[in-house]
Amino acid sequence: MDFTELYRFHGNLAFSPNSRFILAAIQNRLVLRTTSTFQIFQTWQIDQSPTPTNALFSSKDKTSSEPISHIGWSCDSEYLLAASTKQGTVHVYNVQDINWSARIESGTEGLVKAEWAPDGRTILCFSQWGLRVTIWSLVTGVASATYIQFPVHPDTGYAFRSDGRYFILAERHKSKDTLGVYDTQDSYKLVRHFPLPTSALASLALSPTGNHFAVWEGPIEYKLHVLSLAGDLQGSFSPDSDPGFGIRRVSWHPSGMFLAVGGWDDKIHILDLTWTVAATLELSARIPSGVVSVPFGENHPNGRRQQKVEVSYHVPNYSATKPASESIADERLRSPHSIVIQRADMTKSNPKSGTAQLEWNKNGSLLLVRFDNSPNALHIFDFPTMEQPEFRPRLRSVLLHSRPIAHARWNPVRKGSLILCCASQSLYMWSDEWVGENGEEEMAECIGVPAKSFETRDIRWTPDGKGVVLLDSKDSLFCCAFEVEDA
Structure with a gap:
């Protein structure tokens, strides 16, 4: 494999979906490189001017810089975002037009996460304390902002159907777990809203076919439920033997025909479409x-x-x-x-x-x-x-x-x-x-x-599967390696 030189980054690194660019965050600066030569294609300095909310409530030095906490690419590799959760802002840039930019400011509810929707023109912003999700559109601007209240988890409590048509979100209303299904093509209009059979939802996983989704309890109880997008309960699973703790990992088979479930014990349960155990894999x-x-x-x-x-x-x-x-x-x-x-x-x-x-x-x-x-x-x-x-x-x-x-x-x-x-x-x-x-x-x-001092602490594929990026988070360094094609 051919290795590149070592480059600096600060916690965030992302390849563009078309594998043409690699974006690195260094404190409050974005550095965009081409993957063909790894030369710098563009840089952006994040505007650190405080939002009105920060200016009112923050006692910190207003000139201090906040590091970038999240970066992300639109699906067509045309736009990119950089979010600073401490500052409560999301900055959006166009790769080809250096003069175009946009800025989203959260209010008193704060910001814990920002990411692109599958259409590449909509940004989801999750507020602090599970208050709401704000959906912003780059096409229509402020007029398109949509608010959904009380999401359960900003990391594992939502999913988009594979075609991007529906957005499903686990919510908490009146101390009960519920799920909302929203139409992304109709300004995230609510399509269905129904209660979930969980008492303290830990996470959810949507089937690759988009017909079913699985939800499971927190770490105390080993119980999983499978429902349709209409809210009908298809089946529930709990092992016969007492595993001691709850579920840790759940993964759908790419065909949607099987569901792998692993807990805090040494067993993996494979469920079929009857939602019963078809096979059990055990650590030996x-x-x-x-x-x-x-x-x-x-x-x-x-x-x-x-x-x-x-x-x-x-x-x-x-x-x-x-x-x-x-x-x-x-x-x-x-x-x-x-x-x-x-x-x-x-x-x-x-x-x-x-x-x-x-x-x-x-x-x-x-x-x-x-x-x-x-x-x-x-x-x-x-x-x-x-x-x-x-x-x-x-x-x-x-x-x-x-x-x-x-x-x-x-x-x-x-x-x-x-x-x-x-x-x-x-x-x-x-x-x-x-x-x-x-x-x-x-x-x-x-x-x-081939480096004097480099410890590979994380590793990721390029989107086209032809190369890998190696990260040494301790020293904030990364390099890339690409397969050598035979002549």
Whole structure:
């Protein structure tokens, strides 16, 4: 892979949907670079003049600058926004017209989040204390502002249907959970409003088909409900055995035919359209042969230290001396292997246990699972297609690392490509698309970052799936890596 130079950012980084630009926030300044040359295309200095509300209530120095808390792109990559929640403002810019800009000011209700709607011309602003959501339109300006009261969660309590037609929002009215369905093509006019069967809603997830949505309780009770957009209850799920705590992760299959549910225990429940358990996947300390890939030891067999770059996916005590920017492929263990499972203290708040990540690949043929009580392992399950006569998901691969896995991401375009990082000077890739002597085979590799001091603490794909961006949040640095195409 080819790596770029290191660049500075401050907490926020975003690729444009067309993958032509990368936007970085540095304190109160926006820096826009092209992905072809990584030269600076445009910069903006955020207007830090206080809003009337801030000027009235704030006792701080009015000349002090507030960092940018949120950035985002419109779906057509034409507009971008930068929000400062402390200042209560959202700034909007046009990529091609440097003279065009807009500014949204929140009132006394404050601002906790701002993001684009799917149409790319509407901005949603969530206020503090769950008071309301304000919808602003760039087309008609102030006259189009719409207010929806009492959203439950600004991060996980809403969703847009895949076609962008309907906006569903979990709300809290008169101490009861409710859900509103709003028509985005009719100025967010309320279409339906109905109560939810939850007592303390934790989150919701909309089916990819847009026909159903799942809601589940808070951390005390393990209970999930599936409803239609008309408000009809389709089914409820609660495991027979007592899991101790509630639900942590829920993920719809891309086809909308299955729902994966993980809690604070070591089990993943796969529900079908009858909303009953079709399969249960469980974390086990004993892994079958031919499934595990393990990093080799830190010391060279002849006593020399290996390179600073940590190389993973190799058998123990394997010697390798590759340059930092080159990759080394894996070798699987051919005998059963045991992994360490940490037993968390369930009497303490937020115990390190249960499902930390639950994510399908693009076509739903693979399911990625990470457990908090086995932080160094990543499990990949093979999921059968609808054409196969027998429905039996199986464990396909377990990738073991010497450090806890920080992030893992599926390729947004290719079905069998995965990247992950472990806060080390490397990135790790797994793929089942490598063509070997026996046809398509799996391959895992470690790729060192060619930098003197860089720890990959987060990693993301470009929207076109052809490159990755590596972030070192500790030192506020990032770089990008792109696959080298064969001549």
